[in-house]
Amino acid sequence: EIVLTQSPGTLSLSPGERATLSCRASQRVTSSYLAWYQQKPGQAPRLLISDAADRATGIPDRFSGSGSGTDFTLTINRLEPEDFAVYYCQQYATSPFSFGPGTKVDIK
Amino acid sequence: QVQLQESGPGLVKPAGTLSLTCDVSGYSIKSGFYWGWMRQPPGKGLEWIGSIHHSGGTYHQSSLKSRVSISMETSKNQISLELTSVTAADTATYYCGRSRFGIGLFDPWGQGILVTVSA
Numbered sequence: 416e417i418v419l420t421q422s423p424g425t426l427s428l429s430p431g432e433r434a435t436l437s438c439r440a441s442q443r444v445t446s447s448y449l450a451w452y453q454q455k456p457g458q459a460p461r462l463l464i465s466d467a468a469d470r471a472t473g474i475p476d477r478f479s480g481s482g483s484g485t486d487f488t489l490t491i492n493r494l495e496p497e498d499f500a501v502y503y504c505q506q507y508a509t510s511p512f513s514f515g516p517g518t519k520v521d522i523k
Numbered sequence: 524q525v526q527l528q529e530s531g532p533g534l535v536k537p538a539g540t541l542s543l544t545c546d547v548s549g550y551s552i553k554s555g556f557y558w559g560w561m562r563q564p565p566g567k568g569l570e571w572i573g574s575i576h577h578s579g580g581t582y583h584q585s586s587l588k589s590r591v592s593i594s595m596e597t598s599k600n601q602i603s604l605e606l607t608s609v610t611a612a613d614t615a616t617y618y619c620g621r622s623r624f625g626i627g628l629f630d631p632w633g634q635g636i637l638v639t640v641s642a
Contacts, residue, residue: 416585450628452569459618460569462630471630503569505627511584512627514569 417442417506419515427523434491436518438504443484448508451480451489454517455500463502464489494520525550527619527633535613535640541606545619545633546599553577553597557622559629560593560604562615565637570615574626575602582626609640 418441428434438449447467452460462471464480467487477492491498499522504515531543545558552558559574573583575593583591592605602619616637620629 448625448628459632459635460629461632462623462628465624465628465630505569505571507622507625507627510582510626511586512571514571516568 421515445508529636
């Protein structure tokens, strides 16, 4: 089973700043089948990025993903007020499909 | 545009069976894709429960495998989840979703339903 670790647990930033979120896998994620989701309070998760770097339809280009193997990064350029939320990474390469514990991006 | 809506009892007694339904609109589930269930305990992270395809293929979280049953009712365009022998640890918001690629990449998700296990 692939275990995902996310860091930091909480990221306190101001609007307009850049957020850099990390996701590390306990073993290689085949074909970079790594996704990022955004979740706001009381809402379902929303897919942002798949295949480590492909933005989902309608996702602003300030969101970008990178990485391969075991190390992946989600970058949010110029944080907007609506970007303050919890972000989860997920691997969909190998069953059981696993999520990281999440990174909360809150307002400084 | 595909939409998903979970429904079922919000309260289940310990040792009982949790039964949920996911109504799918905007897409026929027998046309393809895997469909799955996930859950999120209050204040905690996400857990994949399992996925199913209309061809009969199913995958389950290993830790839940003996208690989980996922099925499809294509005539009603519904996905169902049953979880037996529930305990307080099964209290969570349960989500259904469509896997847009393969078995476990979910987009979109339903809004979720909170199920509490309590006497």
